[in-house]
Amino acid sequence: MTASFARLRMRFLIILCLTCFWGTSEQCQSAEITPTDAKQAMKKATHFFTSEVSTNGGYLWRYSEDLSQREGEERASDSRIWVQPPGTPTVGEAFLTAYQKTREPYLLEAAKAAASALVKGQLKSGGWTYYIDFQDRMNTQYRIDGGGPRARNTTTFDDNTSQAALRYLILLDQELKFQDQTIHGAVTYALDAFLKAQFPNGGWPQRYSRFPDPKEFPVLKANYPESWSRTFPKKKYQNYYTFNDNAIADLVDLMFLAHHVYGDSRYRDAALKAGDFIILAQMPEPQPAWSQQYNQKMQPDWARKFEPPAVTGGESQGIIKTLMQIYIYSGEKKYLEPIPSALAYLKKSELPDGRLARFYELKTNRPLYFTKHYQLTFKSDDMPTHYSFIVKSSIDSLDSRYRSLLKASPERLASMRFPTRRVRLTPSLTAKATSAIDSLNARGAWIKQGDIRTAKRENVPVIDTRVFIHNLTNLADFVAAHQRD
Incomplete structure (x- = not known):
């Protein structure tokens, strides 16, 4: 090799490296993996998940690498799947979304299997x-092969459980053009029940086993109790009007989706009625925000032993977002009217570090905390770690969004209701897809170091549904982005 040729070759290699480094790495990386590579990885991972991990089409949260230990929020047997996210509905929706992006038939079959598990x-x-348990059926009143009238029959809206399941079935029903009568029947049955479970004032409970008698639930405005117990009274709270864990926010989104898909005005009316409840539930001065839960007198009350009667800096922020969503869907400005006073109150309630307390004492507005022994206190130096007693403040961004909505045209509001996200082929997406392919093992599993909490095993190899969903989504996006370009 002549010296001049060697210098030319070296110059070419330097230019190539700089090209990849300074902004066109997309071209360099995309040459390393192809849509075919991504499709092969998706198929291999899906085959492993559906044939080895799945129970009757459904999923838990986490598994040991050898699948001998399984858990959702609790330890689970191999006959049990989880509904509460990130369980079966979340995995099913990931399959469905990946199918809609790639049109790979096996993904639709996996999505339908997850739906079948939920129907059962x-x-x-x-x-x-x-x-859901596929072996112990007689202790629960399942619609299919369930127990008798004394068996458990409690629908829960806690932690987006029933909402996520129904949302997924609605989306799949739409994709199947409403032709699968089993899925469509489950959807209509659930929607009818959720409408019946709504209280006369527009709120919903945390969970229910029977529908409310309107005579027992008068429509009242939120008010302060004359006094309240500083010790946990151990009362049932499941039929309280509940904002905790975004229960009503998730139901509002669900009802708007149902109206969008089926065109039935009952679902839109239910969402707006929930907005009317939010207006009723705003506490009067000096704390014009919201409580986590209210009793039948529309007064803040105890739920669990670490959830006292209080005004909440946590859920109140989510409620403001829900009011804005209802305005986007309805265009009715009455749903924006509670927001300015709530934002002003929350802003002045921020802690010295700019965050918000989860709970503020009624009327005095002193931040409330709990000790590790669950004693109510005004001090934050001995708190349990399983619950967020101090939360991030998003007041400034909420205020900015509120002001932009005030200026939005009807056309702009309409475009915000069900936005579609265009997938673009970027260096970041290519890197994520490459990582998903490289980290898939020979079995077709994505393994990470994590904990099997219910078995008290820490930092061990686990199969996590969230990792599967994340990687499947990135691979499907990568394929879809190539199809667009």
């Missing part, structure tokens, strides 16, 4: 509880 776990009360 639907309760006679209309919704779902946290898990």
Whole structure:
């Protein structure tokens, strides 16, 4: 090799490296993996998940690498799947979305299997509880092969459980053009039940086993109790009007989706009625925000032993977002009217570090905390770690969004209701897809170091549904982006 040729070759290699480094790495990386590579990885991972991990088409949260230990929020047997996200509905929706992006038939079959599992776990009360058991059927009133009238039959809206299940079935029903009568029947049965479970004032409970008698739930405005217990009274709270864990926010989104898909005005009316409840539930001065839960007198009350009667800096921020969503869908400005006073109150309630307390004492507005022994206190130096007693403040971004909505035209509001996200081929997406392919093992599993909490095993190899969903989504996006370009 002549010296001049060697210098030319070296110059070419330097230019090539700089080209990849300074902004056109997309071209360099995309040459390393192809849509075919991504499709092969998706198929291999899906085959492993559906044939080895799945139970009757459904999923838990986490598994040991050898699949001998399984858990959702609790330890689970191999006959049990989880409904509460990130369980079966979340995995099913990932399959469905990946199918819609790639049109690979096996993904639709996996999505339908997850839906079938949910249908077999639907309760006679209309919704779902946290898990479904395919072996122990007689202790629960499943609509299909379930127990008798004394068996459990409690639909839960806690932690987006029933909402996520029904949302997924609605989306699949739409994709199947409403031709699968089993899925469509489960959807209509659930929607009818959720409408019946709504209280006269527009709120919903955390969970229910029977529908409310309107005579027992008068429509009242939120008000302060004359006094309240500083010690946990151990009362049932499941039929309280509940904002905790975004229960009503998830139901509002669900009802708007149902109206969008089926065109039935009952679902839109239910969402707006929930907005009317939010207006009723705003506390009067000096704390014009919201509580986590209210009793039948529309007064803040205890739920669990670490959830006292209080005004919440946590859920109140989510409620403001929900009001804005209802305005986007309805265009009715009455749903924006509670927001300015709530934002002003929350802003002045921020802690010295700019965050918000989860709970503020009624009327005095002093931040409330709990000790590790669950004693109510004004000090934050001995708090349990399983619950967020101090939360991030998003007041400034909420205020900015509120002001932009005030200026939005009807056309702009309409475009915000069900936005579609265009997938673009970027260096970041290519890197994510490459990582997903490289980290898939010979079995077709994505393994990470994590904990099997219910078995008290820490930092061990686990199969996590969230990792599967994340990687499947990135691979499907990569394929879809190539199809667009």
